[in-house]
Amino acid sequence: MKMIVKYILFIVLLSILAFANVFLQAPKSFLKGEPVYFSIQAMGENIEFPKIEKIDSFLVEASGTSRSISNINGKITSKLTKRYRFFPTKKVTIPVFSVLINGKEYQTKQQVIDKQNISQTKSVYFELNLEASQEKLYVGESTQLTLQFKHRKDVQLVDLDLTLPTFENFWSKQLNQAKKYEEGDFIVQELDFLIFPQKSGQLKIEPIKIDVATLDVNSNSYSFFNRSTKNIRVFSNEIVFTVNPLPQNVSLIGEFELLTTVDKMKVNEGEAISFKVEIDGYGNIDDVEDITLNINNSVIYENKPEIKTSIENGQYKGSYTKSFSILPSNDLTIPSIQIEYFNKKSQKVEILSSKSYTIKVNKKIKETPVKLEKKQESKVNEKLVARETSVIQVKSSWQDRTLFYFLGMLTVLLMIGLYYYVINRNNKKRNEDLPLIKCVKRTKNKEELLKVLLPYINSDASLDELIFELEKTQKETFKSIKKSILELLKTRKIKEI
Secondary structure, three states: OHHHHHHHHHHHHHHHHHOOOEEEEOOOEEOOOOOEEEEEEEEOOOEEOOOOOEEOOEEEEEEEEEEEEEEEOOEEEEEEEEEEEEOOOOOEEEOOOEEEEOOEEEEOOOEEEEEOOOOOOOOOOEEEEEEEOOOEEEOOOOEEEEEEEEEEOOOOEEEEEEOOOOOOOEEEEEOOOOEEEEEOOEEEEEEEEEEEEOOOEEEEEOOOEEEEEEEOOOOOOOOOOOOOEEEEEEEOOOEEEEEEOOOOOOOOEEEEEEEEEEOOOEEEOOOOEEEEEEEEEEEOHHHOOOOOOOOOOEEEEEOOOEEEEEEEOOEEEEEEEEEEEEEEOOOEEEOOOEEEEEEOOOOEEEEEEOOOEEEEEEOOOOOOOHHHHHHHHHHHHHHHHHHHHHHHHOOOOHHHHHHHHHHHHHHHHHHHHHHHHHHHHHHHOOOOOOHHHHHHHHOOOHHHHHHHHHHHOOOOHHHHHHHHHHHHOOHHHHHHHHHHHHHHHHHOOOOOO
């Protein structure tokens, strides 16, 4: 028996010696969402700490290092401490770490850290509640969530520290600023959120924490500048939502309306058509898939969709608007637009369809002036022949020939001067005399300017942007757009059509 006791004491002594120069300090439990801090202390010289990157798959960060020197019975000892932190979400075990001190290996102890279960704080002075308008939802359906904090009027609050929740697996939107009012012996503060579940199943919102600092009336310490305070952690209840999936291939839930409009059903070749899509209603309007058009024999420009949202009677309301500018080369049909959504009231998938539009394009009539030119040319030739015949029959004197000579020289000089005048004028105002610029200057409204410019689409990227902007512009801004187009044409070489 004595031999067994000696053996046990020997093992304990070895264990103490093995851990004599290194120490691990860590908590025994943690709260979800809060960091876990731990540190390793080593005593001696030439200390080498291990490289710690992960613990149970959780990333570990170094949070600081400190050194201290102590003199015990004339023996100077150096202590080095390294601190770490990580964010576990479940029970973890800090493993054994090896530390080298003067080339000799020492080991820390293993430690288990439990996840602490949080329950709502029960207090006669404070109360923190989470309330939802409904707890049975569909994916994408909204519900209002209210965070309510109460405290007694006779409690002297110094500070409140609330970290806004992230609502894991929910998309959330804060509705307004905090409301504050009195209710009996309590002062109540509220925050309202609209939350949308992003997946099906049992989704939980964990208890929310608020740190309360109050005056400590029982404290004996006193200062002229600071009064003693005490900090209290207050936790709310948790809420578990039952979230059902939407029918397959459906992402919208609510009640919606679909409207499409087109500005004209008949256009001339080279004119553009304006087409608009509007979706309005109650529900997750942000999840509307982007609407696009694919129409043959046409050039299509589109705006980015505009989404506007608001809250009415606790319901999420919104609108989706998108505009298109279509430049057809032949007759075309704008197809029907369709959207599907789940109507919770009828428990059915409903399909909204717009009507299709058939657009008639009037082609330009191409002129064929070839025959006219030939007739005009024949008449001119007949006149020239008749004139030459008459000239041949006239007998001129030497005085007439001299006069004709000087008149001819004068005509040549005038033509040369006129030639150089025109060249110089063109050098000064080369771009202003281009036919396209003249046509643009003569336009008086948006429609006339579009007729002039639409044949030049795809000839210059910058010009295309201005044409598309012109299509959307109002009467008040027409002149500024026209001015920008003229400035662009003067600096670019665009092939005349």
